[in-house]
Amino acid sequence: MTNLSNRVLNMEESVTLAASARAKALKAEGRDILSLTLGEPDFVTPKNIQDAAIEAIQNGKASFYTVASGLPELKDAINSYMEKFYGYSINRNQVVVATGAKFILYTFFTTVLNPGDEVIIPTPCWVSYVDQIKMVDGVPVTVATTEGNHFKATVEQLEAARTEKTKVLLLNSPSNPTGMIYTRDELEAIGNWAVEHNILILADDIYGRLVYNGNEFTPISSISEAIRKQTVVVTVFQKLMP
Numbered sequence: 001m002t003n004l005s006n007r008v009l010n011m012e013e014s015v016t017l018a019a020s021a022r023a024k025a026l027k028a029e030g031r032d033i034l035s036l037t038l039g040e041p042d043f044v045t046p047k048n049i050q051d052a053a054i055e056a057i058q059n060g061k062a063s064f065y066t067v068a069s070g071l072p073e074l075k076d077a078i079n080s081y082m083e084k085f086y087g088y089s090i091n092r093n094q095v096v097v098a099t100g101a102k103f104i105l106y107t108f109f110t111t112v113l114n115p116g117d118e119v120i121i122p123t124p125c126w127v128s129y130v131d132q133i134k135m136v137d138g139v140p141v142t143v144a145t146t147e148g149n150h151f152k153a154t155v156e157q158l159e160a161a162r163t164e165k166t167k168v169l170l171l172n173s174p175s176n177p178t179g180m181i182y183t184r185d186e187l188e189a190i191g192n193w194a195v196e197h198n199i200l201i202l203a204d205d206i207y208g209r210l211v212y213n214g215n216e217f218t219p220i221s222s223i224s225e226a227i228r229k230q231t232v233v234v235t236v237f238q239k240l241m242p
Helices: 015-028 047-058 072-085 101-112 129-135 155-161 184-196 225-229
Strands: 118-123 139-144 166-172 200-204 231-234
Touching: 101 129, 101 166, 101 200, 101 231, 118 129, 118 155, 129 139, 139 155, 155 184, 166 184, 184 200, 184 225, 225 231
Parallel strands: 118 139, 118 166, 166 200, 200 231
Antiparallel strands: none
16 A cells, blocks of 8 residues: 555564564464464463353343443452552542553553653563554653663663653563563652653553562552552553463
8 A cells, every 4th residue: 555654654563473473374384383472371261251251242241332441340350459469449430441451552652642752661672662652653762771780771761861851651560571570669769750750650560460480570650659640550461360
C-alpha cells in the first residue's frame, strides 16, 4: 500500500514477533526448533479457566456488551490482588481492564502525551516501548544502563535526561530483557525524584510475580502515598500465575 501514514511507515517491525514467525516457519519445514522468542507458557490453559470460559458462553454471559473498562466483579478481584501483593486498596474507577499490556501501554501514551512530550526509558528495554511512544508523536528519551551497575538507571542519569518536556518515566522492574530488579531504596529515590519534578511514573510490573533465587519484587507504587498518586501500574493476568 502507498497510502499509509508517515506514522505507520516510520514504525519498525517487532524483533520478537519477527523471530517468532521465523521459528514457526522453520518448524513447518520440519526443523527441530527451540523458540525463545515470546513470553508464553509451554502448557495449555488450565482446565478451570477453560471451564469458566465455556460456562460463560453457555449461560449467556459472553453474549452481550459489558462495561468497557472491565466488569465490576473483575475490578473487585483486582483490588483484592492489589491488597494482597501491593499492600494498598484501589477503587473501581482506578482500574481499566484491556486486551493485554501492549494495548494498555499504547492507550496510556495516547491519553497522556501531547506531541513533543518526552518519555524517559532506561535501556535495555522491551522492544515495543519506543515505537508506541512515536506512534502518538511522543519523544522516547533512552537512558543507557550498564552491566557494571546491574542495568539499573540512577537518579543522576534520570536527572541528566530530564528536560522541561519530560512527562513520563517508564520503569520496568523486574526488567525485560535483563531480569534486573530495583531495590526498595533505589525505587524510593527514583519515586521521590519523579514526585519532585511532577513526572508520571508508568510502572510496567508484569514480571513482578516471576522472581526467584531469594530476590524480592517491590512495587514502586507501594512505597508512599505521594509516589502512588504519581504512578500508573500495568500488569497482566497470564504472568501472575508462575
